[in-house]
Amino acid sequence: MDTSMLVIVNQxxxxxxxxxxxxxxxxxxxxxxxxxVAKGAGVTKFDLGDAVYGNIQDFNAPGKLKQLRTLAEFxxxxxxxxxxxxxxxxxxxxxxxxxxxxxxxxxxxxxxFKEGHSFYCSSSAxxxxxxxxxxxxxxxxxxxxxxxxEEKFDFLYDTIGDCKNSFVVAKDEAPIIDITWPPSHPRAVxxxxxxxxxxLEMLRPYLENGKSILN
Numbered sequence: 001m002d003t004s005m006l007v008i009v010n011q012x013x014x015x016x017x018x019x020x021x022x023x024x025x026x027x028x029x030x031x032x033x034x035x036x037v038a039k040g041a042g043v044t045k046f047d048l049g050d051a052v053y054g055n056i057q058d059f060n061a062p063g064k065l066k067q068l069r070t071l072a073e074f075x076x077x078x079x080x081x082x083x084x085x086x087x088x089x090x091x092x093x094x095x096x097x098x099x100x101x102x103x104x105x106x107x108x109x110x111x112x113f114k115e116g117h118s119f120y121c122s123s124s125a126x127x128x129x130x131x132x133x134x135x136x137x138x139x140x141x142x143x144x145x146x147x148x149x150e151e152k153f154d155f156l157y158d159t160i161g162d163c164k165n166s167f168v169v170a171k172d173e174a175p176i177i178d179i180t181w182p183p184s185h186p187r188a189v190x191x192x193x194x195x196x197x198x199x200l201e202m203l204r205p206y207l208e209n210g211k212s213i214l215n
Contacts, residue, residue: 029070030057031098033091043079045197053094054082055102055195083200086207097207098200103179103191105199107157110191111175117154141166163188 033053036046046052056070056077069075085094113119118136130138139149146168156163156170161180167187170176178188 029072031055031095032070032075033085033094034075037074039079045079046082046084051085051091052082053085053091053098054197054200055098055193056081057193058195059193079197081195081197083197084204086204088208088210098195099193101203102195102199103159103193105203106194107177107179107191108155110189111155111157111177113155118151119153119155119157158183158188 031054033051036048036050036052039046039048054077056075058078058081085091089097111119127138127140137151146166149169151169152171152174153169154171154174156166156174156176158166158176158178158180161178161184163176163178164184167176167185176183176185176188177191178184179191181190183190
């Protein structure tokens with residue numbers, strides 16, 4: 001075992017859409033949460049018995065793309081890809097967060113989002129849920145045409161591949177981020193996924209205190 005690797009006994013794993021497409025090629029699964037049962041001599045952040053969670057599919061790793069394989073009893077993973085599990089979350093809840101929350105972080109970083117900026121997210125119409133998260137204004141794009149939205153935003157985050165139409169709600173120089181490939185508008189910047197235990201560790205106090213990450 002590499003000296004920087006942890007061995008984790010799996011408590012919860014998630015099959016997202018990306019992993020499901022590869023189910024016939026490899027053991028599927030990217031997101032997981034579990035308990036450290038062994039570690040290499042070079043591991044410094046974690047001890048045996050620690051409850052951790054992480055997405056082990058590192059798209060930006062040099063060389064060969066890291067494999068999936070979290071739907072297994074034991075998982076070997078670099079310590080840089082995992083973080084301590086928030087104490088108030090179950091293993092199942094922690095594993096279910098990973099792909100969505102790391103995708104969101106990547107988009108905000110790519111856009112250079114700052115305090116005071118307004119943003120528009122083209123996604124599912126869970127209006128009441130988004131309001132509870134602290135959004136100032138929620139627009140149900142299934143019932144409101146983009147052209148009917150008078151306000152212009154500092155940042156457009158498109159998660160459904162529709163920025164060829166939704167771009168009209170962005171200010172003239174506002175960044176347009178698209179997580180689908182290829183982006184459907186020439187101004188749009190594609191945002192891939194960077195998995196990082198450091199990012200997850202940054203989120204832990206927000207998750208444990210029940211606070212909005214954007215506050």
